[in-house]
Amino acid sequence: MTVPLVAPGRLAYLDSPPLQPGDRVRFVSPSGPGTAESLERAVAYYRAWGLDVVVGDHVLDPHPRAKYLAGGDEERRRDLVDAWGDPDTDAVVCVRGGYGAMRLLDGIDWDLMSAAALRRDGRPKLLTGSSDITALHEAFRAHLDVPTLFCPMAGNDVFRDSAFIRDDVRRWLFEPWRGRDIVGPRTEVLVPGTAAGRFTGGNLSLLAAGIGAPEASDPPEGILFMEDTDEEPYRLDGYLVQLGRAGRLAAASGIVLGSWHKCGEAEAVRALMDEMLPGLGVPVLWEQGFGHDPAALSIPLNVDGTLVAHVDAPIRLVVGGDD
Numbered sequence: 001m002t003v004p005l006v007a008p009g010r011l012a013y014l015d016s017p018p019l020q021p022g023d024r025v026r027f028v029s030p031s032g033p034g035t036a037e038s039l040e041r042a043v044a045y046y047r048a049w050g051l052d053v054v055v056g057d058h059v060l061d062p063h064p065r066a067k068y069l070a071g072g073d074e075e076r077r078r079d080l081v082d083a084w085g086d087p088d089t090d091a092v093v094c095v096r097g098g099y100g101a102m103r104l105l106d107g108i109d110w111d112l113m114s115a116a117a118l119r120r121d122g123r124p125k126l127l128t129g130s131s132d133i134t135a136l137h138e139a140f141r142a143h144l145d146v147p148t149l150f151c152p153m154a155g156n157d158v159f160r161d162s163a164f165i166r167d168d169v170r171r172w173l174f175e176p177w178r179g180r181d182i183v184g185p186r187t188e189v190l191v192p193g194t195a196a197g198r199f200t201g202g203n204l205s206l207l208a209a210g211i212g213a214p215e216a217s218d219p220p221e222g223i224l225f226m227e228d229t230d231e232e233p234y235r236l237d238g239y240l241v242q243l244g245r246a247g248r249l250a251a252a253s254g255i256v257l258g259s260w261h262k263c264g265e266a267e268a269v270r271a272l273m274d275e276m277l278p279g280l281g282v283p284v285l286w287e288q289g290f291g292h293d294p295a296a297l298s299i300p301l302n303v304d305g306t307l308v309a310h311v312d313a314p315i316r317l318v319v320g321g322d323d
Contacts, residue, residue, distance in 0.1 A: 009117075009123075009124045009145060009146055009147070010145065010146070010147050010198075010302055010303050010304065011303075012123040012124055012146075012147060013123075013126070013147055013176065013177045013300070013303075014176060014177050014178035014303065014319070014320045015176050015178055016123075016176055017173070017174050017175050017176055018090075018091065018126045018149075018172070018173055018174075019051065019090055019091060019126070019173045019174055020050075020174065021049070021050025021051065022050060022051070022052065023051055023052065023090040023091070024051070024052040024053075024054060024086070024088050024089055024090050024091075025046055025051050025052070025053055025054070025089070025090060025091045025092070025093050026054050026055075026056065026082075026083030026084075026086060026089050026091070026092050026093065027039070027042065027043065027046075027053060027054070027055045027056060027059060027083075027093050027095050028056045028059065028076070028079045028080050028083050028092060028093070028094055028095065029056065029058075029059045029060075029070035029071070029076065029079070029094070029095050029096060029155075030070075030076050030077075030079075030080050030094055030100060030101040030104055030129075030132075030133065030136060031069075031070065031076075031094070031096065031097050031098040031099055031100040031101045031131075031132040031133065032068055032069065032070055032096060032097060032098020032099055032100060032132070033060070033062070033063075033067070033068075033069065033070040033071075033098070034059070034060070034070070034095055034096050034155040035060075036060060038095075038096070038155045038156075038160075039055065039059060039060060039095060039155060041154070041155075041160060042095050042153075042154035042155045042159070043055065045154050045159070045166060046093070046154065049170055049173070049174070054083075054086075054089075056079030056080075056082070056083060057075075057078075057079060057082075058070075058071045058072075058075035058076060058078065058079050059071075059079065059095065061075055068098060068099055068100070069098075069099070069100045069103075070096075070098070070100065073100075073103050073104060073107070074107070076100065076104060077104040077107050077108065080092070080104060080108075080136075081108060081109075081112075081113065084113055084116055084117070084125060084127075085112070085113075085116040087116070087120065088120070089119070089125055090119050090125060090126070091125060091126040091127070091128060091173070092125060092126070092127050092128070093128050093129070093153075093154070094127070094128060094129030094133045094136070094153055095153055095154060095155035096153045096155040096156050097129065097130060097131030097132035097133055097153060097156075098131070098132055099132055100132065101132050101133055101134075101135040101136050102132075102135040102206070102209060102210070105135065105136075105139050105213070105215070108139075110139075110143040110144070113143065113144060114143065114144055117144050117146055124144070124146040124147065125146070126146075126147065126148065126149060127140050127146070127148040127149070128148070128149040128151050128153075128169075128173075129150070129151070129153055130150045130151055130152060130153060130202065130203070130290075130291070130296075131153075131203055131206075131229075131292065132203070132206060133150075133153075133202075134150075134201075134202030134203040134206035134207065135206050135209075135210065136148075137150060137202050137301050137302075138200075138202070138206075138207070138210055138215045138216070139215050140302070141200060141215070141220065141301065141302045142214065142215040142216075142218075143215070145302065146302065147300060147301065147302050147303045148300070148301045148302055149172055149173075149298060149299075149300055149301070150202055150225070150290065150298065150299040150300070150301050151168075151169050151172060151298035151299070152165045152169060152296050152298070154169075158294055158296065161294070162294060162295055164295050165295060165296060168297060168298055169298055172298045172300070177300055177303065177319045177320060178319060178320035179318060179319065179320060180318070180319045180320075181316060181317060181318050181319075182288070182290075182297060182298075182299065182317050182318075182319065183285075183288065183315050183316065183317045184287060184288045184289025184290070184297055185289065186287045186289060187285055187286070187287055187288050187289065187315055187317075188285070188286045188287060188315075189283070189284075189285065189286070189309045189310070189311050189315060190257070190270075190273060190274060190277065190278070190284040190285060190286040191277065191278045191282070191283050191284035191309070192283060192309050192310055192311055193254070193282060193283030193309055194254075194283060194306070194307065194308050194309065195223055195253040195254030195282060195283050195306070195307040196223075196253065196304070196305070196306045196307070197221055197222030197223050197253045197254070197304060197305075198220060198221065198222030198223070198302060198303065198304055198305075199222060199223050199225060199299065199300060199301050199302065199303055199304070199305050199319075200220045200222055200223070200224055200225070200301060200302065201224045201225035201226050201256075201301070202225065202226075202227070202301070203226075203227060203228055203229075203291070204226045204227065204228040204231075204236065204239045204240070204243075205228055205231060205235070205239055207226065207239070207243060207248065208238075208239035208242040208243060211242050211243070211246045211248075212246075216246065216248070219246065219247045219248045219250070219251035220251060221251045221252070221253060222251075222252065222253055222254075222304070223252065223253060223254040223255070223256060223305060223307055224248070224249070224251075224252040224254070224255050224256070225255075225256045225258060225288075225290065225299055225301075226255065226256070226257055226258065227257070227258030227259050227260065227290060227291030227292065228260060228261075228263060228291070228292075229259075229260070229261040229262055229263065229291065229292035230261075230262045230263070231260075231263050232263065232264055233263065233264050233268045233269055233272050236260075236263060236269065236272060237272055237276070240272075240276050240277075244276075249277075249280055250280065252280065252282055253282055254282050254283045254284070254285075254307040254309075255277060255280070255282060255283070255284045255285070256284075256285045256288045256290075256307065256317065257273060257284065257285060257286050257287065257288060258287070258288050258289060258290040258291035258293070258296075258299075259287070259289060259290065259291040259292055259293035259296065260291075261291065261292035261293060261294075262292075270286060273286065283307055283309040284309070285307065285309055285315065285317065288317065300319055303319060303320065304320060305317065305318055305319045305320060306318050
């Protein structure tokens with residue numbers, strides 16, 4: 001049985017920055033493969049920020065069968081567990097997404113991960129990554145109850161191409177989180193209202209794929225974030241139906257929709273959301289900007305916050321509550 005950290009662990013980064021120069025970050029690839037060039041570039045970014053970067057032993061291993069996996073499951077899992085278990089680790093950074101993180105979950109000893117979850121300063125270690133790493137965000141929430149950061153990954157082209165993304169990720173790593181208003185530049189109110197609660201969610205297709213797994217057995221209450229990429233509207237429709245039937249949508253006190261990159265016409269996606277979500281009776285934001293957008297914002301998960309969505313007043317989406 002997993003022994004989760006006490007709830008105050010979620011508060012760890014509200015008033016003190018997750019990292020400072022000299023801290024150790026461990027790079028892992030739980031999902032798809034990168035290249036030596038993209039890994040070198042990713043390491044250089046984090047070292048330029050003054051961090052001690054340690055790269056997992058198997059990050060560039062090939063998979064004997066599947067080119068879409070960054071090495072075998074056991075090797076990818078070992079890198080992840082070893083990184084988290086290192087007492088000198090302050091953050092575990094997923095270099096890229098793709099597919100494969102969910103394959104690792106059932107082989108992880110979550111009791112051991114919980115026992116190793118605290119840094120030397122007594123705060124929980126930080127997991128970062130997005131897209132397919134949603135599977136890990138969900139697992140770390142359910143089994144460890146630690147805050148995590150859903151953010152663009154340094155091995156991806158968008159990190160190379162966008163100075164805005166690099167600066168935004170750096171700020172989340174080196175500045176406290178409380179009071180940050182994370183409304184995107186194109187955010188609109190789909191359903192008005194106010195909400196408060198824990199931020200959870202991530203990639204919609206990964207949330208749907210997790211239905212029936214231990215991490216989804218108790219749908220978390222709070223503000224649910226959802227985004228996706230390369231999915232046709234009919235598939236998004238199916239994923240929402242899955243979440244609805246499993247109780248995940250009903251548990252939400254509010255919903256924040258991110259980017260829908262390469263998911264067909266934006267109008268079609270918006271019409272789908274406008275059909276399926278208002279009946280929940282909770283506020284809904286459209287196009288918050290996190291996810292696979294070329295200028296994607298980062299989102300803290302498993303921390304509390306507030307959502308204020310009025311059509312005649314500024315939209316607020318505030319980490320740690322709205323003072």
